[in-house]
Amino acid sequence: MKNEWPLWEVFIRGQHGMSHRHVGSLHAPDAETAVKNARDVYTRRNEGVSIWVVEAKHISATAPGDKGPLFEPSESKVYRHPTFFKIPGEVGHM
Amino acid sequence: MATDKDNLYQFLLRLGDSSLILSHRTSEWCGHAPVLEEDIALANTALDLIGQAQMWLEYAGEVQGEGKTPDDIAFQRDAWDFRNVLLTELPNGDFGRTLLRQFLFDAYQSILMGRLIKSSDVTVAAIAAKTMKEVTYHVERSADTVVGLGDGTPESHTRMQEALDYLWPYVGELFQGDEVDIAMFQAGISPTPETLREEYDALVGRVLSEATLTVPESQFSHKGGRTGAMHTEHLGHLLSTMQWLQRAYPGCEW
Numbered sequence: 001m002k003n004e005w006p007l008w009e010v011f012i013r014g015q016h017g018m019s020h021r022h023v024g025s026l027h028a029p030d031a032e033t034a035v036k037n038a039r040d041v042y043t044r045r046n047e048g049v050s051i052w053v054v055e056a057k058h059i060s061a062t063a064p065g066d067k068g069p070l071f072e073p074s075e076s077k078v079y080r081h082p083t084f085f086k087i088p089g090e091v092g093h094m
Numbered sequence: 095m096a097t098d099k100d101n102l103y104q105f106l107l108r109l110g111d112s113s114l115i116l117s118h119r120t121s122e123w124c125g126h127a128p129v130l131e132e133d134i135a136l137a138n139t140a141l142d143l144i145g146q147a148q149m150w151l152e153y154a155g156e157v158q159g160e161g162k163t164p165d166d167i168a169f170q171r172d173a174w175d176f177r178n179v180l181l182t183e184l185p186n187g188d189f190g191r192t193l194l195r196q197f198l199f200d201a202y203q204s205i206l207m208g209r210l211i212k213s214s215d216v217t218v219a220a221i222a223a224k225t226m227k228e229v230t231y232h233v234e235r236s237a238d239t240v241v242g243l244g245d246g247t248p249e250s251h252t253r254m255q256e257a258l259d260y261l262w263p264y265v266g267e268l269f270q271g272d273e274v275d276i277a278m279f280q281a282g283i284s285p286t287p288e289t290l291r292e293e294y295d296a297l298v299g300r301v302l303s304e305a306t307l308t309v310p311e312s313q314f315s316h317k318g319g320r321t322g323a324m325h326t327e328h329l330g331h332l333l334s335t336m337q338w339l340q341r342a343y344p345g346c347e348w
Contacts, residue, residue: 026131036235040135
């Protein structure tokens with residue numbers, strides 16, 4: 001018998017208009033309790049306005065071993081960054 | 095003859111002391127809860143309760159008018175001067191009993207605070223409004239845990255039923271009014287405790303039945319906490335831990 005509660009990944013939105021960010025994980029018997037636990041573990045210091053939880057097993061991830069083929073090709077494509085444009089001073093911060 | 099001021103002071107002590115003593119009990123779990131998530135949740139609850147105690151006792155100090163701070167009131171009284179309900183001073187027992195005691199108290203607080211929001215005393219109403227937000231979460235959380243453990247494994251169910259049998263005789267005290275309560279009612283500050291019972295029984299009955307727990311039939315009820323007539327033997331032990339530092343080093347600050 002497996003006694004361990006499932007693992008949940010926790011995502012918190014810090015302010016309105018921002019996106020949810022992964023902040024960590026925790027154990028809980030069900031989704032509702034996971035949200036409550038997330039509230040208690042990750043928002044004690046006023047960090048958030050919204051919480052998402054998802055059971056870790058539902059997350060599909062890239063394999064660390066595939067880092068080369070997946071990400072290295074883009075390293076040499078500097079032209080994909082719009083860094084060659086001169087931004088007029090009047091535009092200010094972008 | 096007790097004056098209005100004395101009655102209000104007693105009323106505020108009852109609210110403040112119940113939060114204070116339950117806060118201390120809950121804090122005893124810090125670092126000992128069965129899982130990290132529950133450990134932090136209990137510590138959060140304890141901190142909410144101590145925040146409430148601070149507000150009630152600060153107002154109590156003002157009403158009393160002897161220049162006492164919430165710390166003076168919390169740490170420099172002996173057991174017979176405390177006015178918390180007995181339920182809050184009972185030993186934690188196992189995790190299930192702690193959460194059941196929490197639920198029985200949270201349910202009471204959620205109903206009482208809902209009424210105190212409309213108090214004629216603006217300070218009481220303001221403290222109740224702030225407390226209500228905390229309590230709404232507390233009662234949801236403790237109710238879920240009571241249902242989870244009560245309707246859980248045979249082992250957890252048995253323990254929860256034992257916990258309910260142990261705690262239930264301390265519930266009646268929450269609804270036993272006296273002359274202080276009547277004075278508060280007449281001043282429009284608070285409802286009398288008896289009038290909260292029906293709503294309480296409905297809320298608690300619903301959760302306990304979902305938790306497959308049976309409410310004991312006996313109507314017997316311990317009393318003496320909120321009047322200060324007689325506390326359980328457990329309060330003195332609790333205070334000796336809680337007050338030790340201020341007793342050994344009076345006025346110590348850090």
